[in-house]
Amino acid sequence: MNTKVCVSGNKVIGCGRELPIYLFNKATNGDPLPQCKDCWRRQRRLRRGSPPDGTEPTATACRLCGKTQEITEFALKRGSGGQRREECRRCVKLEWQKEYGRRMAASNQELPSPSSSAEKVCSLCSRSLPVTSFHIERYRPNGRSPRCKECCSAYFKKRRVAKSTNPKACLKCAQLFVPEDREAVCPPCRSKLQGAEKKVCKDGTLVKGCGRLLPISKFGTSRSNIDGRVAYCMGCFHRHYWGRGEGKRAKRRQARKDAVRARLERRAQEQAHRRITKEIRNDFEIETGVRWCTGTKKHPGCGDLLPLTSFWKNRANSSSRDRLCGRCRNKHFPRLKSDSRKKLFQRAKRMRKMRKRMAVPKWLNFSQRSEMNRFYEERAQISAQTGREHHVDHIVPLRGKEQCGDHFVEVWGLHVPWNLRVIPADDNIKKSNKFLEISRTYFEDEFLSKKEKP
16 A cells, blocks of 8 residues: 655644555645645644644633623634634624614714804814814714815815826936826927927828828827827828728618619509509400409409409499409408497497487477477387387488489488387388488478477
């Protein structure tokens, strides 16, 4: 078995025993250390303040309260290598609570008013001055700075002067001078260098110079250089920082122009094709009476050639017919669901009630309103006696249309007694919202001759 003698070193004292090689720790290069593991443990215990044999007391007395407690009641010191505090955890917590209370009381206390006659002694000039001569510092016990305002101003002024008067070596003549604002050259050397009328453009760290002899005004200023100017001219600077991507920018501009030109040409071709196709299609539809089911961009059609009767009427188109045939329309626009139809019916019912309320004039008296209610009572009685449903019809529809020759005009009636009558439901549905000739005759004969003036 390989063995080795434990010897002393610079930091650890060896025991001098001959021990197996596995009882020695290895160094970074893989060789065993001169001291054994036991000697290293003993050295670490001595460094922590523990007994060399490794035993640690199980109890100790607190420095503040004097009570003997277990060793676990004492916190470890940070960065002490395992040493423990002399105060127990409870005493440390109480001390922190007291300090926190003192700080909070000092920060929340009322500061003396400017008119107060209280005085305070300055820690620098030892003068007794009013508290208003001291800056406010709320974290202080009395809320004021220990130095008066004059001493603080003098102190910071002295610091500024000392900082600005630090000498600096000139890069040109190596003489010491006091810089005003980060100057690298003393004023005499700067005046000589700036007096030069021309300068050669040289290469910089990133910018490549042109090597020409140019006026000094063509160079930018730089306080860190000897002559107060940059090494390269402004033309080289702009050429480097603004001309790096000129080729790419030119290509992008040309690509955008080409794309716009191609888009305009394509649009013109499409418009011409659409115009020609529309004219041909309209002429074909007029002559033959058939139409292609072309559809739209959102809902394409089947493309079949069908008669005009297979298309819905749509006055927005030139042929007064929809682009989708009935079959494609039913495919792309299915019927509404039952709940949707129910909502539509309810909305139509509300709209009719609203139109009826708006059609009642304000000048109707109480007797005329009662007469209107009798029409609805009569409708209920007739429906119950005959077993056939009856409706209260408006002779002049509330919002209807009347045929005048070949066209219809809008008709607006009122919800008044002389505009109501009881008729069967079938006749009312067939009449719809039209003001027919028979209704006109009935209205003139039966009501207008008997209407009372309001």
